[in-house]
Structure formats: structure tokens, C-alpha cells
Amino acid sequence: MKKKVQEDLFDKIVSLCKRRGFVYPGSDIYGGLANCWDYGPLGVQLKKNVKDMWWRTNVQERSDMVGLDAAIFMHPRTWEASGHVQAFSDPLVDCRKCKQRFRADELSPEAECPAGGHHDLTEVRQFNLMFETQMGVVQNETSRVYLRPETAQGIFVNFANVQSTSRRKLPFGIAQIGKSFRNEITPRRFIFRTREFEQMEIEYFVHPEKSEEAFNGWVQSRYAWYKQLGIREENLRLREHEPQELAHYAKGCFDVEYLFPWGWGELEGIANRTDFDLKRHAEYSGKSLEYFDPDTNEHITPWVIEPSGGVDRATFAFLVDAYDEDTAISAKGQEEVRVVLHLHPRLAPIQVAVLPLLKNKEPLVVKARELEMELRKHFLVDYDERGQIGKRYRRYDEIGTPCCITVDFDTLEDGTVTVRDRDSMAQDRVAIDQLRSYLNEKLLID
Ligand code: ATP
Numbered sequence: 001m002k003k004k005v006q007e008d009l010f011d012k013i014v015s016l017c018k019r020r021g022f023v024y025p026g027s028d029i030y031g032g033l034a035n036c037w038d039y040g041p042l043g044v045q046l047k048k049n050v051k052d053m054w055w056r057t058n059v060q061e062r063s064d065m066v067g068l069d070a071a072i073f074m075h076p077r078t079w080e081a082s083g084h085v086q087a088f089s090d091p092l093v094d095c096r097k098c099k100q101r102f103r104a105d106e107l108s109p110e111a112e113c114p115a116g117g118h119h120d121l122t123e124v125r126q127f128n129l130m131f132e133t134q135m136g137v138v139q140n141e142t143s144r145v146y147l148r149p150e151t152a153q154g155i156f157v158n159f160a161n162v163q164s165t166s167r168r169k170l171p172f173g174i175a176q177i178g179k180s181f182r183n184e185i186t187p188r189r190f191i192f193r194t195r196e197f198e199q200m201e202i203e204y205f206v207h208p209e210k211s212e213e214a215f216n217g218w219v220q221s222r223y224a225w226y227k228q229l230g231i232r233e234e235n236l237r238l239r240e241h242e243p244q245e246l247a248h249y250a251k252g253c254f255d256v257e258y259l260f261p262w263g264w265g266e267l268e269g270i271a272n273r274t275d276f277d278l279k280r281h282a283e284y285s286g287k288s289l290e291y292f293d294p295d296t297n298e299h300i301t302p303w304v305i306e307p308s309g310g311v312d313r314a315t316f317a318f319l320v321d322a323y324d325e326d327t328a329i330s331a332k333g334q335e336e337v338r339v340v341l342h343l344h345p346r347l348a349p350i351q352v353a354v355l356p357l358l359k360n361k362e363p364l365v366v367k368a369r370e371l372e373m374e375l376r377k378h379f380l381v382d383y384d385e386r387g388q389i390g391k392r393y394r395r396y397d398e399i400g401t402p403c404c405i406t407v408d409f410d411t412l413e414d415g416t417v418t419v420r421d422r423d424s425m426a427q428d429r430v431a432i433d434q435l436r437s438y439l440n441e442k443l444l445i446d
Pocket residue numbers: 150182184191192193194195196197198199266267268269308309310311312313
């Protein structure tokens with residue numbers, strides 16, 4: 001990518017997202033609600049494609065994985081057992097003069113107050129990141145519930161249910177995608193850090209002696225997933241946590257990081273969580289969460305490998321990595337800047353655009369509409385008849401559509417169409433009865 005593109009890449013992507021209907025500011029007509037974002041027609045499809053590919057790789061294509069969709073509200077004891085009630089917090093201080101709020105551990109004692117002199121700080125208090133609300137109509141201590149701050153605990157509390165009903169032997173894993181909520185002190189950077197977000201999480205249960213092997217396998221396979229879906233290697237890295245970064249119970253952790261416009265940022269963490277979670281839930285619930293190994297006749301508490309990623313962050317990384325500006329020749333024969341998203345064809349929110357050459361020639365429109373409806377059964381399709389054909393191609397380049405199909409006068413004669421490739425801008429003439437297999441190949445659909 002050219003340097004110039006990189007410099008204001010962040011702003012360009014935010015603006016493209018709004019202009020083309022990927023992501024809008026939340027509650028826009030009321031002036032927005034800070035750091036809340038709504039996914040528009042293209043964004044929701046892109047995000048769905050990301051989730052579908054994750055599910056396909058991690059559940060559908062593996063014989064050792066099953067899925068789950070647990071409730072967002074969970075028994076409050078869950079969050080005591082997990083440690084979130086006690087420890088999922090940041091130290092907070094307020095300045096009485098400038099009214100700003102800071103994380104105490106990030107504020108230097110020499111920091112100057114915008115209202116003059118030094119800050120006049122309140123006592124440090126622990127600010128728990130969990131959102132609290134009341135369940136039912138009577139407000140008292142027993143009706144207090146939390147919006148889950150991670151999806152993982154829904155998996156742990158269902159370990160025994162899933163293991164027995166799906167009759168799984170170790171090793172096996174449970175996958176879940178869903179919303180999580182954290183009252184982040186400093187949400188920022190568009191959809192990178194928000195207070196409401198989606199997670200894609202796996203808890204993989206193994207015999208303690210096999211945990212290292214499984215851990216290494218998941219680190220490699222999660223890294224490979226981002227690469228397979230088009231993230232360039234130079235923008236992707238694995239970072240091993242230093243021993244002091246690890247939670248006291250964790251045996252190891254790697255982050256998959258992406259080079260965002262502002263620097264490296266975490267996409268996903270893969271941790272070896274030992275038997276901590278299952279043991280804690282067994283203790284707090286009084287239910288056994290041991291596994292009986294029929295091969296060795298022993299009762300064990302499995303160890304857990306947890307690959308935990310964010311849907312919004314992954315979606316953002318795919319957008320950033322796909323963005324490019326190159327040059328194309330306009331209808332007037334002049335060079336012009338072309339904005340193009342080189343999204344992987346399985347992620348593109350629209351895979352195929354069907355375009356009649358002219359909108360006022362009825363036979364072309366009828367044929368194009370017929371083709372559109374046929375292709376909709378198999379692909380993500382859009383139809384557009386407005387404007388010059390070159391301009392239409394540009395509009396689809398900008399949203400990452402891999403193939404544009406033009407229906408012209410020859411189509412009516414010989415049953416062929418032009419298929420134009422987003423990346424090379426090359427055009428192929430393809431017979432309509434060959435179109436489906438041609439597109440399957442182009443779009444990497446197997
Ligand atoms: P960070 O250090 O960035 O706050 P974390 O280490 O606390 O993240 P985890 O608790 O490991 O994050 O959550 C797993 C994944 O969930 C993260 O890798 C990220 O992709 C996603 N995630 C976590 N917090 C947020 C958030 N506030 N907004 C969007 N995604 C998030």
C-alpha cells in the first residue's frame with residue numbers, strides 16, 4: 001500500500017464506512033451516542049460473513065467442536081466464580097477542577113490540569129467494568145444481574161450439559177459467538193474498542209497432559225485463519241505474553257495482533273487457562289464438573305485452551321487490510337484514482353453485481369433482472385442500472401465486490417455476458433449457462 005494512503009487511512013475508512021453503509025454513528029439522528037456504532041446493510045453482511053467463516057472453520061470443518069448460544073444474562077454467582085465481581089475493574093480518579101476522569105495507573109503525578117496547576121484528584125476507587133441492571137420488577141440485591149462482559153462463562157457453565165448430551169470424549173471444544181458488554185473507561189478508535197461488542201470464543205477441553213500440544217495447535221490455526229482470509233503477513237503477528245502479563249492461573253498466552261493505522265492492536269488472545277474455570281464453577285455451584293475418562297478409568301478436571309477474538313475488531317482489520325487506492329482509466333480516457341477494497345471473496349458483502357448496459361432498453365433490463373434473481377439463489381447479489389457502466393464498476397470496487405456482470409446487446413443474441421474482475425479490472429466473456437461454475441471458482445466457493 002502506498003505511504004500516502006496509510007497516513008490518513010483511518011479517517012478514509014471511517015468515512016467510507018458511513019458513506020457506503022457499512023457503519024454509521026449510533027443514534028445518528030439524535031446527534032449520536034458516544035462510541036456506539038450501528039452496522040448498515042453492507043456492514044451487517046460483512047460482519048455476518050466474518051462470523052460464518054469463523055464458524056465454518058472452527059465448528060463445521062472439525063469433528064471435535066460443537067456450538068452453543070448461551071443467554072446474555074447469567075446467574076450472578078457466575079461472575080463471583082469467574083472473578084469478575086472482585087477483579088474485573090480499573091482504578092479510577094476524577095479531577096474536581098477539570099471534571100475529567102482518568103485511570104489512576106495511567107496518570108502521571110506531574111500531569112497538568114487544563115483548568116490550571118495540578119489536578120485536584122478524588123480518592124482512587126475501583127471501577128468495575130461490568131454493566132449492572134435489575135431483573136424483574138422489584139429492585140433489590142437479589143434481582144441484580146450483569147450484562148455479560150465475555151461469552152466464555154456461558155460455555156463453562158454448560159460444560160457438563162454439552163459434554164453429556166453430545167457424548168463427547170476429550171479433547172473437544174465448544175464455540176460461541178455473541179454480544180458482550182464492558183463499561184470501558186476509554187472506548188475509542190471506531191469499532192476497535194466499544195462498550196458493546198461481539199466476541200467469537202472457543203473453550204477447548206483437554207487432558208492436562210495434552211494441553212501444551214493443543215495450545216500450540218490453536219495458536220497456529222487461529223493465526224492461519226486471518227491469513228487465509230486475506231490479511232497480509234506483514235500486517236499480522238503473534239505476540240507471546242510476558243510472564244508478568246499472565247493471569248495467576250494461566251500457563252501461557254499469545255495474542256494475534258494486527259497493524260492498525262495507529263500501530264499494533266490485539267485481534268484475539270489464545271490462552272492456556274489450566275483447570276481454573278471449571279474448578280471455580282464446581283466450587284461455587286456445588287456441582288461436579290469432572291470428566292470421567294473411560295479409557296483410563298480416572299476422574300479429571302479438564303484443562304482449557306481459550307481462543308477469544310472480537311468480531312468487530314476482525315471486521316475492522318479486514319476492511320483496513322483490503323483498502324487500496326490505485327489508478328484506472330475513466331470513460332474520458334483520463335487516469336483517475338480508484339478506491340478499491342480487495343476483500344476476500346468469501347467476506348465481500350456483495351459478491352456479484354448484475355448491471356444492464358443501459359437502463360432505458362427494456363430487453364436488457366428484463367434479461368439482467370432475470371439473471372439477478374437466478375444468481376441470488378447462490379451468491380450475494382446486487383443490481384444496479386444507474387449511471388455509466390464505468391462509474392458503476394467504480395462504486396462496486398469501493399465496496400469490494402469481486403465480480404460485475406454486464407448484460408449487453410450481445411447477451412440477447414448469443415447468451416453471453418461480460419464478467420469484470422475487481423482486482424485486475426480484466427473482462428471475460430462467459431456463457432450464461434457456464435456462469436455459476438465460473439463464479440464458484442472466482443469466489444472460491446467449494
Ligand atoms: P484489550 O486489552 O484490548 O482491552 P482484552 O485483552 O481485555 O482486550 P479479552 O478479554 O481477551 O480482551 O477479549 C477477547 C477479545 O474480545 C479481544 O481480543 C478483542 O478482540 C475483543 N474485545 C475485548 N474488548 C473489546 C472492546 N471493548 N471492544 C471491541 N472488542 C473487544
